[in-house]
Structures are given as structure tokens and as C-alpha cells.
Amino acid sequence: MDELNLRFIIAAYSVSWLVILGYLMRLKRKGSQARADYDQISKETAGDGPR
Amino acid sequence: MSWEDDWRRVRAIAKKDLTTELRAKAGFNGVASLAVTILILLGLALGPDADALRNAAVGAVWLATLFSGVLAFNRSFQVELESGALEPLLLYPGPRWTIFAGKLLANLIFVSLMVAIVTVAGIVLFGIAIPPRWPTILLVIALGVAGLVVLGTFYASMASRSRAREVLLPLLLFPMLVPVLLAATTASKALLGADLMHEAGAWTRLLIGYDLVFLIATFIAFEHVIED
Amino acid sequence: MPQTELSRESRAAAPPRTSAFFGFIAFAALIAAQVFSILTSPAEADMGHLQKIMYVHVPAAWMAFISFFVVLVFSVRYLWKKRENDDLLAASAAEVGATFTGLTLMLGMIWGRPAWGVWWVWDARLTSTLVLFLIFVGYLALRAFVDDAEQRARWSAAVGAIGAINVPIVYMSVKWWRTLHQPQSSPSTLDPAYTMGLRLNAIALLLVTIYFIRKRYEIARLERAVEHLAEAAAMGGK
Numbered sequence: 001m002d003e004l005n006l007r008f009i010i011a012a013y014s015v016s017w018l019v020i021l022g023y024l025m026r027l028k029r030k031g032s033q034a035r036a037d038y039d040q041i042s043k044e045t046a047g048d049g050p051r
Numbered sequence: 052m053s054w055e056d057d058w059r060r061v062r063a064i065a066k067k068d069l070t071t072e073l074r075a076k077a078g079f080n081g082v083a084s085l086a087v088t089i090l091i092l093l094g095l096a097l098g099p100d101a102d103a104l105r106n107a108a109v110g111a112v113w114l115a116t117l118f119s120g121v122l123a124f125n126r127s128f129q130v131e132l133e134s135g136a137l138e139p140l141l142l143y144p145g146p147r148w149t150i151f152a153g154k155l156l157a158n159l160i161f162v163s164l165m166v167a168i169v170t171v172a173g174i175v176l177f178g179i180a181i182p183p184r185w186p187t188i189l190l191v192i193a194l195g196v197a198g199l200v201v202l203g204t205f206y207a208s209m210a211s212r213s214r215a216r217e218v219l220l221p222l223l224l225f226p227m228l229v230p231v232l233l234a235a236t237t238a239s240k241a242l243l244g245a246d247l248m249h250e251a252g253a254w255t256r257l258l259i260g261y262d263l264v265f266l267i268a269t270f271i272a273f274e275h276v277i278e279d
Numbered sequence: 280m281p282q283t284e285l286s287r288e289s290r291a292a293a294p295p296r297t298s299a300f301f302g303f304i305a306f307a308a309l310i311a312a313q314v315f316s317i318l319t320s321p322a323e324a325d326m327g328h329l330q331k332i333m334y335v336h337v338p339a340a341w342m343a344f345i346s347f348f349v350v351l352v353f354s355v356r357y358l359w360k361k362r363e364n365d366d367l368l369a370a371s372a373a374e375v376g377a378t379f380t381g382l383t384l385m386l387g388m389i390w391g392r393p394a395w396g397v398w399w400v401w402d403a404r405l406t407s408t409l410v411l412f413l414i415f416v417g418y419l420a421l422r423a424f425v426d427d428a429e430q431r432a433r434w435s436a437a438v439g440a441i442g443a444i445n446v447p448i449v450y451m452s453v454k455w456w457r458t459l460h461q462p463q464s465s466p467s468t469l470d471p472a473y474t475m476g477l478r479l480n481a482i483a484l485l486l487v488t489i490y491f492i493r494k495r496y497e498i499a500r501l502e503r504a505v506e507h508l509a510e511a512a513a514m515g516g517k
Binding site for chain 3: 219272
């Protein structure tokens with residue numbers, strides 16, 4: 001009985017960390033993408049300046 | 052502007068919507084036919100055992116109502132969308148809430164008529180015996196329809212103007228209607244029987260509270276939603 | 280009513296970086312809390328160590344609620360002040376909230392399988408959480424299907440606020456639905472032996488949630504700033 005439950009406990013904690021780390025990865029990826037886009041476009045439009 | 056002017060505007064919008072819908076070929080007849088068709092399909096899927104059907108009757112009627120209702124709600128804004136009449140409607144002097152009220156009124160009448168038909172069909176198809184407390188059941192249905200129409204009209208004002216409106220309206224609306232669905236079906240089932248636990252009263256009060264809360268909330272929110 | 284007029288420069292300004300150190304602390308706290316709770320909580324008579332799942336399941340549910348509350352507050356604030364950043368924060372909280380709600384559901388099912396013998400029961404809390412998840416999904420779907428930024432912000436705020444109002448009503452109605460007929464033995468009034476561990480896990484997970492929301496908000500602001508700069512460039516006639 002305990003054996004079975006152990007499997008579920010491990011499953012639960014694995015799923016939890018998968019979700020949490022997975023979301024973290026997604027944020028990190030989107031974050032660097034967004035920063036890169038921002039840096040690039042600021043550089044491009046830097047020449048424009050206030051009119 | 053005076054209350055009379057506002058009220059006249061509400062009635063005018065409601066009347067315009069209703070006449071457009073009731074006259075259009077695919078309007079009321081289409082939606083009502085769909086509702087009954089869904090009911091029939093549910094009967095086929097859940098039957099043919101008479102007891103199973105009788106137990107499923109209340110749920111089936113409400114589901115048929117919900118699924119056809121979304122069609123009615125999207126259509127209530129579609130007319131303006133197609134003819135581009137939304138902008139002139141907005142520019143016309145008068146408070147915005149009258150637009151919402153007018154559409155609410157039109158949808159209320161439209162859906163009530165549809166529910167009447169579906170309920171009768173349900174009684175016949177699912178073999179329901181009309182109980183002595185049927186006026187209370189009517190009240191429960193009315194309160195449920197009110198909740199459905201208020202939120203349905205509100206969400207349709209946005210969904211109908213977005214991409215993927217057929218998916219977005221049910222996706223937004225149905226989770227919000229869970230309290231209505233639970234209250235209306237549980238209370239109706241109790242009233243069809245003997246209501247041994249006297250729960251119909253509690254559910255009815257929940258429906259009244261729900262309707263009031265969302266009537267007020269959607270009126271306030273509509274101002275922000277309708278500007279273009 | 281247009282959005283609060285900010286100068287083009289300030290709308291296009293880069294948002295501050297979310298501290299990676301804070302993230303590190305949050306995750307360290309979470310690991311520490313979990314290790315502590317797993318090692319110090321006693322085994323139960325019938326279910327063995329199954330209750331240990333509660334150390335993640337319950338805090339995850341709490342984080343879902345907190346996120347929804349953030350969505351409510353900033354949705355209302357947006358409708359009031361029309362500040363774009365409020366909308367972006369609400370949306371960030373919604374995404375994080377949806378994630379934690381999904382996690383709550385999965386853990387509820389993983390706990391339920393050995394405890395009740397089935398993967399799903401129409402239990403009051405599990406069902407309500409499922410509805411909450413759908414409300415989040417609807418909010419996010421709306422944002423995905425509306426292209427105009429200002430309209431998206433206004434509509435999301437309205438939908439977010441109204442959705443949030445419904446959350447307690449949903450919980451109440453589902454609870455009545457389940458209990459008026461059969462008084463149900465609620466599965467999780469936790470033993471005081473678990474309270475300390477639960478609190479530690481909740482605090483740690485709260486830190487992680489705050490980190491997630493801030494990081495997501497930073498991304499949202501960056502993306503929006505890029506859009507503003509692109510618009511400005513296009514209008515500059517280049």
C-alpha cells in the first residue's frame with residue numbers, strides 16, 4: 001500500500017517541478033527574446049530622436 | 052436627457068433588434084429549431100430508458116437552451132456589425148447604457164420565447180409529469196434565463212467583434228454560468244419531486260442574488276466595453 | 280476615452296530587470312521548505328505519506344486565488360485610470376494564475392487516485408477549481424483574439440473584473456451542489472502536525488509566484504515598448 005502511494009508522491013512532486021521549472025524556462029526564453037528585440041529596435045530608432 | 056427619453060431609446064433599440072431577428076428567415080425559427088434538435092439528440096443519446104430520460108430532463112432542457120442561446124447572443128450584435136451601424140449608434144446622443152438595456156430587453160424576450168418552446172418539448176419528449184409546484188419552477192426558469200441573458204449579452208458585445216467569435220463566446224460565457232446551471236437544475240429537480248430538503252428556496256435566493264450582482268456589474272462594465 | 284497620455288519616451292522606456300537573485304532565493308526557499316516538510320511530517324495511519332502531496336497542492340491553490348485577486352485589483356484599476364501597465368500586470372498575473380490552477384488540478388487528481396480510487400470526482404473543491412481554470416483560460420483566450428492593444432486592455436479588464444466577482448459565487452454554488460444531498464467527508468482538514476510545513480511551503484511558493492509575475496510583467500512591458508517604438512518609427516515616415 002505504501003509502495004503505491006510512494007509512486008503517487010513521486011509523481012506529484014515530479015509534475016510540480018516540471019510545471020514550475022517549465023514555466024520558468026518559458027519566462028527566461030521569452031525574457032531574453034524580448035530584451036533582444038527591445039535593444040535592437042532602440043538602436044534602430046535611436047537616430048530618430050524627438051522631433 | 053430625461054428618463055423618458057432614455058426609456059424610449061431602450062425600447063427603440065429593443066424593438067429594432069426584435070423585428071430584425073423575428074423577421075429574418077434564419078432568426079428565431081432557426082435558433083428555436085436548433086434548440087429542439089439538440090434536445091432530441093440528447094434524448095437519443097441518453098435514452099431510451101424512460102427513467103433515465105426523466106432524470107436527465109432538466110439538464111437536457113438547460114443544455115439545449117445554453118447552446119442555442121449563444122447563437123442568439125452573437126446574432127444580437129451581428130446586425131450592427133454587418134451593416135456597420137455600430138458607429139452611428141454610438142454617435143447618436145444618449146447614454147450608452149441604453150444600448151445595453153435595449154439589447155438585453157430584446158434578448159430577454161427572444162430567449163424566453165425559445166425557452167418556452169424547449170421546455171414544452173422537454174416535457175413531452177422526456178416524459179415529465181407536471182408537479183403541483185410548477186409556478187415555482189417557472190420562477191426558477193425565469194431567474195435562470197435572466198442570468199443567462201445578462202451575461203450572454205455582455206460577453207457577446209465583445210466576442211462578436213473579435214476573431215473566432217463562435218468559440219470565444221461559449222468559452223467566456225459557460226464557466227461564468229456554472230452557478231446558474233447548478234441552481235436552476237438542482238432547484239427544478241427538487242421541485243419536480245417533493246423537495247424534501249427544502250433546497251429550492253436557497254437556490255432561488257442564490258439566483259436572485261446572482262442576477263442582481265451581474266446586472267449591476269455588466270451595466271457598469273458595458274460603458275468601458277462599447278466605446279470604439 | 281484614450282489611455283492616460285504618457286509621453287512616447289516613457290511608454291517606450293525599458294522596464295527594470297527582475298532581480299535574478301530574488302528568483303534564486305525564492306526557488307531555494309521552495310526546495311528548503313519541501314525538504315523540511317517531507318522529512319519532518321509523520322506518516323498517516325491509512326494513507327501512508329500521501330498527505331505530503333498537500334504541501335504543494337494546497338499552496339498552489341492559494342497562489343491561484345492570490346493571482347486572481349491581483350487580476351481583479353489591476354483590472355479595476357485599469358478601468359479607472361486607463362494606465363497600460365495596469366493591464367499588463369493583470370495579464371501577467373492571469374497567466375501565472377492559470378499555471379498554478381492547472382497545477383492544483385493535476386495534483387488534486389494525483390492525490391485523488393490513491394485516496395478515492397478514481398482519477399476524478401465531482402468534489403466541491405476540485406470542481407470549483409476546474410471552473411476557475413476555465414475562467415482564466417477564457418480571459419487569456421480573449422486577449423489572444425483581440426488585436427487592438429487598447430481594446431484588448433479595456434475588454435480584458437472588464438472580463439477580468441466580472442470573472443473575479445464570480446469566483447466566490449462559483450465556489451459557494453458548487454459546495455451547495457455537493458453537500459445539500461450527501462454531507463461529504465472533506466478529505467483534507469489537515470492535522471496540526473502538518474501546519475508548520477504547510478505555512479513554510481506557502482510562503483516559499485508565494486515568493487516564487489511574485490517572481491513569476493514580476494518576470495512576466497517585465498516581458499509584457501518589453502513587448503509593448505517594442506510595439507510603441509515600432510509605431511513611432513512607422514509614423515516618423517522612415
